[in-house]
Amino acid sequence: MQQELTLQDTIEGVARIIIDELKLEDVTPQTFDPDLDLIDEVGVDSMDLATVALVLQDEYGISIDEDDYPKLKSLRLIAEYVLAHAPVKS
Amino acid sequence: MAKFNQQGTAVPATPEAQAWKFSDITAVDGIREKWEKVRKYFFLRESTYDMTHRCNIDCEGCYYYQGDKAAVTENRDPEQWRQLMAHEKQRGITYVVLAGAEPSLVPELCRVCFDEIPLGCIATNGIKRIDSAVDYQIHISVWGNDETSHRLRGAKNMLERQIDNYRDDPRAVFVYTFTPGNIDEAEEVAELLARNNCRLTFNMFSAPVGYAGGLRHDAASLEKTRQTMQRICAQYPEHVCFSPYNIVAHTHRLGLHDLFSCPYPRANPSTEIGLGRSFRQYRTDLSWDRSAACCVPDTDCADCRHYAAGSAVVTSRMFRHAKNPELFKAWLDYVDVYLAVWVREYEKSPDLCSDLVAPPSHDVFEK
Numbered sequence: 001m002q003q004e005l006t007l008q009d010t011i012e013g014v015a016r017i018i019i020d021e022l023k024l025e026d027v028t029p030q031t032f033d034p035d036l037d038l039i040d041e042v043g044v045d046s047m048d049l050a051t052v053a054l055v056l057q058d059e060y061g062i063s064i065d066e067d068d069y070p071k072l073k074s075l076r077l078i079a080e081y082v083l084a085h086a087p088v089k090s
Numbered sequence: 091m092a093k094f095n096q097q098g099t100a101v102p103a104t105p106e107a108q109a110w111k112f113s114d115i116t117a118v119d120g121i122r123e124k125w126e127k128v129r130k131y132f133f134l135r136e137s138t139y140d141m142t143h144r145c146n147i148d149c150e151g152c153y154y155y156q157g158d159k160a161a162v163t164e165n166r167d168p169e170q171w172r173q174l175m176a177h178e179k180q181r182g183i184t185y186v187v188l189a190g191a192e193p194s195l196v197p198e199l200c201r202v203c204f205d206e207i208p209l210g211c212i213a214t215n216g217i218k219r220i221d222s223a224v225d226y227q228i229h230i231s232v233w234g235n236d237e238t239s240h241r242l243r244g245a246k247n248m249l250e251r252q253i254d255n256y257r258d259d260p261r262a263v264f265v266y267t268f269t270p271g272n273i274d275e276a277e278e279v280a281e282l283l284a285r286n287n288c289r290l291t292f293n294m295f296s297a298p299v300g301y302a303g304g305l306r307h308d309a310a311s312l313e314k315t316r317q318t319m320q321r322i323c324a325q326y327p328e329h330v331c332f333s334p335y336n337i338v339a340h341t342h343r344l345g346l347h348d349l350f351s352c353p354y355p356r357a358n359p360s361t362e363i364g365l366g367r368s369f370r371q372y373r374t375d376l377s378w379d380r381s382a383a384c385c386v387p388d389t390d391c392a393d394c395r396h397y398a399a400g401s402a403v404v405t406s407r408m409f410r411h412a413k414n415p416e417l418f419k420a421w422l423d424y425v426d427v428y429l430a431v432w433v434r435e436y437e438k439s440p441d442l443c444s445d446l447v448a449p450p451s452h453d454v455f456e457k
Contacts, residue, residue: 039363043182046353046364047132050409054112066409070362 005060005086010079017055018075022048034075052078061087110414118415120442124422127439131429134209136365136402137183138385139372140190141199142166147192147215149233149243151305154190156298156388162375168202174376175206182368185432186210187385187398188226190374194218200226211432213398216252216264217245227434228261231293234272235279242269242305249279253286263331263431265397267293270311271304273318280322284329291331291431292319294340294395298388306393309343316341333427333441335420338454339404340395346403347391349449353406354384354399357391365402401428410450417450419443 015029022044038044044052049072053064056078062085064072072078116122140154143164154160165171178186186207193200193212197220200212204224212220216230230252233239239248256262264283266276283290294315297306307315319337323330342349347357358366371383382388385398404424411421419442430438448454 039367045132045135045368046406047129047408049363051129051132053409054412058111058113070360 005083007076007079007083010060010082011075013059014056014075014078014082017059018044018052021051021055032075034079036075037073038075039073056082060085110412112412115412115415115418118419121415121419121422124419124426124439124442128422128425128429131433131436134185134433135183135368136185136187136385137178137368137370137372138187138189139203140374141188141193142191142196143374144195145191145215146195146217147243147245149215151295151298151301151303152191153298153386153388156300157382159190159373159387162373162377164374165376166196166199168198170376171199171202172206174372175203179207183207184209186226187213189213192218194220197221197224200224209433215243215245215248216255217248219255222259222261225434226261227263227432228256228259229431230256230262230264232264232266232279232283233269235275238272238275249282253283253288257286257288261434262288264288264290265293266290267295268307268311268315268318269295269305270307273311273314276318277322277325280326280330284326288329289331290322290326290329291397291427292336292340293397296345296386296389296396296399297393299390301390307395312341312343331427331430331438333420333423334444334446335404335424336400336427338420338446339400339424339449340397342395342449342452342454344452345392345394346396346399347394349452350403350407350410352384352391352394352399352403354402355380356382356384356387364406397431400424401432404428407450413450416443416445416447420447 011034012029015032019027036042049069057064060082062082072081116125140159143160186203187210188200188203192215194214200220201224204226211227211229213229214220220228233242236247236249240246266279280290295305316337319332323332346352353365355366355369360366369383370378371387372378386396389396405428408421411417423441423443426438429436446454
């Protein structure tokens with residue numbers, strides 16, 4: 001039986017994806033501030049976010065709407081989005 | 091989704107029923123390499139700048155002299171331009187497009203921009219050579235053969251002078267703007283440019299708002315342009331920087347905005363992320379107006395097939411193209427062309443996709 005995703009696990013999972021895809025240095029999934037503004041404080045732009053969104057879709061089996069990009073402003077917000085859209089376990 | 095080969099014959103499409111994972115798409119032969127190549131340039135953040143009121147020619151349908159852009163005061167103080175560029179850099183702009191009316195007439199300002207932000211492009215008519223110390227990409231506008239240029243732009247021997255100025259210049263890309271009236275001249279111009287070892291890409295005349303002249307494209311001219319582009323691309327692959335998907339995107343019955351949803355501020359109210367947030371179009375007095383900001387202000391959005399617009403509009407829609415390998419290959423080819431046309435020393439790779447692939451949610455030959 002698959003285990004339910006927790007918010008903390010999802011935050012770390014999303015952090016790993018962002019670090020890998022955007023090749024961020026000097027930060028780990030454990031040290032990545034979940035409330036950091038990815039656009040204003042990390043400098044993530046729309047192409048970066050599109051890349052991350054595509055990998056998130058693969059990893060979590062969710063579908064992300066392009067119009068939702070502006071909602072994905074921090075690790076925590078992304079993790080909450082993932083949990084809200086993750087397929088329901090039977 | 092209908093798909094056609096270079097001859098316009100329908101070919102079997104990738105089954106839509108298969109939902110592709112992005113990791114599977116990027117694992118396909120050829121895709122991974124080109125994806126890694128183009129994504130290194132995702133850091134580019136552009137804005138555009140009108141440099142001067144003046145021009146040394148007078149072209150029919152020139153975007154610069156539409157609207158009220160030319161009515162503002164001209165700022166020619168290099169120090170104020172330097173401060174503007176420093177401020178632009180601070181807010182994250184990494185790429186500048188110097189245009190309107192004719193940047194070669196203010197070389198000192200071009201130099202200031204280059205000193206502050208070293209990645210960029212200058213849109214010029216090519217009559218006056220821009221010093222090689224300004225190591226931006228140089229886009230030289232071509233509107234047909236010399237006879238047509240003389241009629242539409244009021245200048246004699248334009249091609250001859252443009253080629254003399256930029257032959258063998260690695261910064262130079264000649265931009266042939268197709269109008270309904272110059273399609274038949276494109277092949278002779280391409281031959282001349284290739285013979286002189288000049289690189290070439292294509293633009294489409296995109297009517298300014300309210301334009302009532304004869305240069306606006308119609309269905310017949312779009313189709314004829316498409317066929318002409320295909321022939322020229324096949325004949326001069328070493329000199330022409332374009333891909334089959336560029337041909338589809340720029341000769342489609344629908345304009346770029348209807349096909350892809352233009353993200354420039356003028357057409358996009360969101361200021362959250364991307365071009366809607368960062369892009370500005372500065373006038374010669376160094377002011378800017380969000381409601382007018384796009385790469386070719388005062389163009390009729392419904393008729394916009396402009397090459398500069400497409401470079402941002404199509405490129406920014408990566409997410410929509412990551413649906414299956416064929417569509418993503420087409421998008422990668424488009425981005426590869428965009429980078430080769432706009433970024434110094436970026437080399438275009440062979441196209442991954444030789445077919446005419448339909449844009450997301452559309453057909454190639456939509457009626």
